[in-house]
Amino acid sequence: TMESLQQRDKLSALGQLAAGIAHEIKNPLTSMKGFIQIMKADRKYNEEYLKIMELELERLESISQELMCFAKPNKNQWKVCNLGAILEKSIALLEGDIFRKRIQVIFHRDEEPIPVFCDEQKIKQVFINLIKNAMEAMESQGKIIIKASKEKESAVITVTDTGCGIPEELMSRIGQPFFTTKENGNGLGLMMCNKIIAEHNGSISVRSKMGVGTTFAVTLPIFRDQG
Ligand code: ADP
Ligand code: MG
Numbered sequence: 294t295m296e297s298l299q300q301r302d303k304l305s306a307l308g309q310l311a312a313g314i315a316h317e318i319k320n321p322l323t324s325m326k327g328f329i330q331i332m333k334a335d336r337k338y339n340e341e342y343l344k345i346m347e348l349e350l351e352r353l354e355s356i357s358q359e360l361m362c363f364a365k366p367n368k369n370q371w372k373v374c375n376l377g378a379i380l381e382k383s384i385a386l387l388e389g390d391i392f393r394k395r396i397q398v399i400f401h402r403d404e405e406p407i408p409v410f411c412d413e414q415k416i417k418q419v420f421i422n423l424i425k426n427a428m429e430a431m432e433s434q435g436k437i438i439i440k441a442s443k444e445k446e447s448a449v450i451t452v453t454d455t456g457c458g459i460p461e462e463l464m465s466r467i468g469q470p471f472f473t474t475k476e477n478g479n480g481l482g483l484m485m486c487n488k489i490i491a492e493h494n495g496s497i498s499v500r501s502k503m504g505v506g507t508t509f510a511v512t513l514p515i516f517r518d519q520g
Contacts, residue, residue: 313471317356317479321349352479359481362415362488369412369492373516376407376416376448377441383420384439387428395433398424402441407448408516415489416513422482423452423509429475430456430507443515447495450511458503467499486511 328342384391384398391398409416427437431454438453459467466472468487473480483497490497495513 310470314356314360317471318353321352325349348477352477356479356481359479359485362418362485369415371410371412373408373410374413374416376409376450376513377402378406379411379413379416380420380439380441380450383417383424386417386421387424390425390428394428394431394435396428396431397434397436398439399436400439400441403443405443407441407443409448409493409513410516411493411513412489416493419486419489419511420450420452422486423511426482426509427452427454427456427507429478430454430458446515448513448515450513451508452511453506453508455506458505458507459499459501460503464499464501 325346328339328346332339332342380400380402384400424437424439428435436455438451440449440451440453442449463474468483469480470484471480487497490511490513493513495511497512498510499507500510501507
């Protein structure tokens with residue numbers, strides 16, 4: 294029957310995700326175990342190995358943090374927020390990295406507030422992820438342009454970078470679990486962004502040109518006071 298087929302698809306999707314997670318967790322664990330064994334055999338403290346182990350632990354931490362967003366059933370804190378203010382807070386949280394990488398961030402926002410009914414923490418997470426990806430796509434001294442505007446019934450936020458761009462042939466894989474082109478990436482960021490934006494009845498799209506840059510656009514419904 295149709296149901297049993299769908300059930301089978303769901304199970305195979307779950308199986309693929311589980312295999313992906315197991316793989317992503319096994320790598321850093323194997324590496325840390327190796328370094329512990331070397332240090333035990335040498336019977337000495339090794340700063341370098343500890344540094345690598347710390348990075349591996351951070352990687353595990355980030356994987357578990359991002360997967361958490363799929364594990365927890367909707368405990369969203371919904372309220373009406375001004376999207377412009379959320380963006381400002383998101384940018385402020387990344388100020389240190391922006392300064393260190395000498396990246397120029399330009400933020401264009403409407404004068405008037407852009408009200409959306411949302412979970413502020415989650416929407417902040419989405420913007421932080423998009424801005425981090427933009428930063429990671431650039432050498433130092435790149436530029437990030439963030440725009441927030443109201444278009445009829447929707448709020449549209451774009452994050453544009455002057456980074457490396459995404460090759461055409463990889464476009465369809467962007468946002469798939471664990472798809473990453475980065476040495477220290479986990480390939481979960483955009484999947485999480487997609488999930489959060491879908492929960493808010495919005496959508497994310499991407500446009501990119503190799504060597505020129507990339508634009509991610511997030512669309513969210515504007516909150517209308519019924520009263
Ligand atoms: P991660 O950042 O851990 O790799 P993401 O899900 O955030 O995982 O991104 C997946 C992949 O999409 C990245 O590894 C990169 O190849 C590509 N990508 C995302 N954003 C950008 C961007 N702004 N410019 C170029 N490539 C990007
Ligand atoms: Mg990312």
